[in-house]
Amino acid sequence: MLASLRRRTAALASAGLAVALMAGCSTTGAQEPETDPSTGSQETTAELSGTLTLATSSDLGPKLFIDDFTAETGVEVQGTYAEAGALGEQIRIQVTSGTAPDLFRSAPGFAAPSSVLNLANEGALRDLSDQPWAQYVPESFSRLQSVDGETYAFPTYGQAMLAFYNKDVFEEVGVEPPTTWSEFIEIMDELKAAGKVPIALGLADNYIMQFLPFALAGTLVDGLEPDFYEKLDAGETSFVESEGWRKTFELFVGLVEDGYTTPDPLGMPGDPAMQSVASGDAAIVVMPSAASPVLAGLMTGGEDRMGSFAIPATDDASETIVPFTPDYLVVNADAKNGDAALAFLEYISTPERASQWAAEVGAIPALTNAEPIDNDVNRTMQPFLSSGQVAPFSNHGWPGGQVAGALMEVGQQVVEGSKSIDDLLAAMDAAYQEAMQ
Amino acid sequence: MSTALATRGPAASPLAPSGASRPKGRHSRRRLVPQWFLVPALVLYTIVVVYPSIAGGLYAFTDWRGGNEVTFTGLENFRKLLADQAAVASLRNTLLIAVSLTVVQSGLGLLLALALNSAIRARNVLRTLFFAPMMMPPVIVGLLWQYIYTPDGPLDTALEALGLGTVVQSWLGSSSVALWSVIASVIWHHVGMSMVIFLAGLQGIPDELYEAASIDGASPLRKFFSITWPLLGQAITIATALTMTSSLKLFDQVFIMTGGGPGVSTQTLSLIMYREAFVYGEYGYGSAIALVLTMIVAFIVFVQMSITRRGEVEA
Numbered sequence: 239m240l241a242s243l244r245r246r247t248a249a250l251a252s253a254g255l256a257v258a259l260m261a262g263c264s265t266t267g268a269q270e271p272e273t274d275p276s277t278g279s280q281e282t283t284a285e286l287s288g289t290l291t292l293a294t295s296s297d298l299g300p301k302l303f304i305d306d307f308t309a310e311t312g313v314e315v316q317g318t319y320a321e322a323g324a325l326g327e328q329i330r331i332q333v334t335s336g337t338a339p340d341l342f343r344s345a346p347g348f349a350a351p352s353s354v355l356n357l358a359n360e361g362a363l364r365d366l367s368d369q370p371w372a373q374y375v376p377e378s379f380s381r382l383q384s385v386d387g388e389t390y391a392f393p394t395y396g397q398a399m400l401a402f403y404n405k406d407v408f409e410e411v412g413v414e415p416p417t418t419w420s421e422f423i424e425i426m427d428e429l430k431a432a433g434k435v436p437i438a439l440g441l442a443d444n445y446i447m448q449f450l451p452f453a454l455a456g457t458l459v460d461g462l463e464p465d466f467y468e469k470l471d472a473g474e475t476s477f478v479e480s481e482g483w484r485k486t487f488e489l490f491v492g493l494v495e496d497g498y499t500t501p502d503p504l505g506m507p508g509d510p511a512m513q514s515v516a517s518g519d520a521a522i523v524v525m526p527s528a529a530s531p532v533l534a535g536l537m538t539g540g541e542d543r544m545g546s547f548a549i550p551a552t553d554d555a556s557e558t559i560v561p562f563t564p565d566y567l568v569v570n571a572d573a574k575n576g577d578a579a580l581a582f583l584e585y586i587s588t589p590e591r592a593s594q595w596a597a598e599v600g601a602i603p604a605l606t607n608a609e610p611i612d613n614d615v616n617r618t619m620q621p622f623l624s625s626g627q628v629a630p631f632s633n634h635g636w637p638g639g640q641v642a643g644a645l646m647e648v649g650q651q652v653v654e655g656s657k658s659i660d661d662l663l664a665a666m667d668a669a670y671q672e673a674m675q
Numbered sequence: 676m677s678t679a680l681a682t683r684g685p686a687a688s689p690l691a692p693s694g695a696s697r698p699k700g701r702h703s704r705r706r707l708v709p710q711w712f713l714v715p716a717l718v719l720y721t722i723v724v725v726y727p728s729i730a731g732g733l734y735a736f737t738d739w740r741g742g743n744e745v746t747f748t749g750l751e752n753f754r755k756l757l758a759d760q761a762a763v764a765s766l767r768n769t770l771l772i773a774v775s776l777t778v779v780q781s782g783l784g785l786l787l788a789l790a791l792n793s794a795i796r797a798r799n800v801l802r803t804l805f806f807a808p809m810m811m812p813p814v815i816v817g818l819l820w821q822y823i824y825t826p827d828g829p830l831d832t833a834l835e836a837l838g839l840g841t842v843v844q845s846w847l848g849s850s851s852v853a854l855w856s857v858i859a860s861v862i863w864h865h866v867g868m869s870m871v872i873f874l875a876g877l878q879g880i881p882d883e884l885y886e887a888a889s890i891d892g893a894s895p896l897r898k899f900f901s902i903t904w905p906l907l908g909q910a911i912t913i914a915t916a917l918t919m920t921s922s923l924k925l926f927d928q929v930f931i932m933t934g935g936g937p938g939v940s941t942q943t944l945s946l947i948m949y950r951e952a953f954v955y956g957e958y959g960y961g962s963a964i965a966l967v968l969t970m971i972v973a974f975i976v977f978v979q980m981s982i983t984r985r986g987e988v989e990a
Contacts, residue, residue, distance in 0.1 A: 327953050330741050351741045351956030360742045442821065442847050444934040502826045504937045505848025510825050639955045647761070651938040654850060673955075 286311045290578040291339035293329065294567065295322035299394065299595040307585050313578045326352040333362045340573035341582060344391060344566045346382035347634035354383050354566055358390040364569040364576060366390060371587035374605040378628050379564050381635055392583045393564035393604035395596035397528040398619050399453045399631060400546045400560065404537065407434055407521045415547035417555040426498040429521045438520035439499040440511030441653060444646040450524045451490050452561050452632050457551035458482040460629030461559035467635055470670065477663040487659045489551065494653055504653055512536065524549060527615045531600040546618045560619065562628035564604045638673030641666055734962040741956050752963035762964065765942040769923060772858060772943065776922040780862045781914050784869025792877045806867035813864065817931030820860035821847065850940035853933055857941055861928055869914045876910025908987030916980055923972045944968045
């Protein structure tokens, strides 16, 4: 039991990172750098000095480059590393009190008080539009990091909302990853007939309430109603009127009601649900790719026995859109060593280094010119990234955390049967309006 | 006390010349010396406690969202709180938790203390065992009990092994059960503290009173109500006040075990205060909730202590 608790604690930390991703000194001078036309990167010819203060959620990525960056530029990097949620709360206070680091992690969109757009709207972030790597930021990220067409964040890496499955279970039952909704339901039936729980669902941890709906909404909302959020902001539509969101929740609730998920999902926490996939009792778990190393670690065969696929939501495979969202670094508008911060971003933005950082944290490179990584998650995502069939996690485009809060709170009641999908959509509308004020 | 010491000092000195009196200014300067030693602590207390408390109270009347813009909004946050269904449900849950924890935890703590104040041989081991959960951080207790309550988990397995399979249910997944499941885990965690307070109270009661009662032929029940209960008055006041205060502020275990769900069934005022301030960035509204919670805690504990203190008797 102690081992189980340790695993759960580790998994909790990782899940916390996934949730946070969802939500989310001294002076110097510099000269104009020269641009390398092949990579868009600039050789750092600037004369830099002093100390660069950096705060991120993990030292895994930064530590790959800090020593070399210091050797090349003479800038000492003073790093602070904390769990993403706690870091965000700390950064919010530091920005207000004028003590924020030069370069720090920020969540996309408006997901948290310290998110990119909240801080950019306050004038707390430096405009990064003229940086050489800005041309390689995926178009789908623009509404998460741009204000009036100017970009305010560097996408360090990305994560996708995918279905992760136990290959041994799939081979035992004789099923293949689906590409359409009908195929998806077929394998659900076959897995269920074989005595397996098709989808492990641990809704006792309420943030997990977002995962499967977001995976479906990528196709049904961002794909099939691409102007939904524009119209919503203009007051021309609502969640209640959205066919995409209604269909999203109908499919989700249908999976629960038809017995394709963990029995009593509201009583099951997220970590034991994930463990049931590792043990082979369940076949699939839907979660952000940032949590996949935890699942791989729990599986007997490790990463080799874990597969992934994009969740289809229609019977046309070409319509599938995968939620893919970035993790950001931003530059403090009042940075004491802003030039060093810009130089550091430029340093890590080369195709090779962007890929190395992503590989180190088990993620997907975010810049379009980054070198692809050869692992299961990246192989699953590559076709969607190449064709641009990606969209940010739904909550990252919402104007505040209230909408996700309504989804989690009322969504649980819908699963329990005490509220309807109409109630849920109305609650999301009310929360959206409240957050817009 | 400092004044008394300063006054006694010179008078007690054998070297003081008879009939001589010290200059008044020097005397009063010496009297002030001990008070100057208090200044660093008072400054620190003001910076760390007084100022943030007052600032927090003032933010409750603003729309502060973490940035530099702050607008005074009067009672708007409090109107919003009254109209907020989740907040009203949270208040109801908070009061339910406070009352049930205070009654059940204090009752169990008293029973344990009475049992372990007897001459049973394993009493020291049992006292340690019952107090041990208090040494665990609430987050770990939350994770532990979330695991125990897992469907087909340790609790369900134990109940089925005992032939009580019909009792098995969705401990954290049912709106009607989840709050009681959380309360049970908090009682398990904190009952040792109540037990220790009552044990201290019981050990302060002179044995002679029980011996005299025995000679008079009093039954054990009569001894309890005529001697133990009245003389435990101070312990009851302390145990119930501490339990009431901590349960009104309950956060960690709810946050870890249910996050306030399913729906709003286990939400507490502390939880929505955290959510509004740190998740939604509504620091002004969060401060208003904190202010209301503080006033509720102060009022309830004041009333509760007034009642329990009336029953206190000195041994």
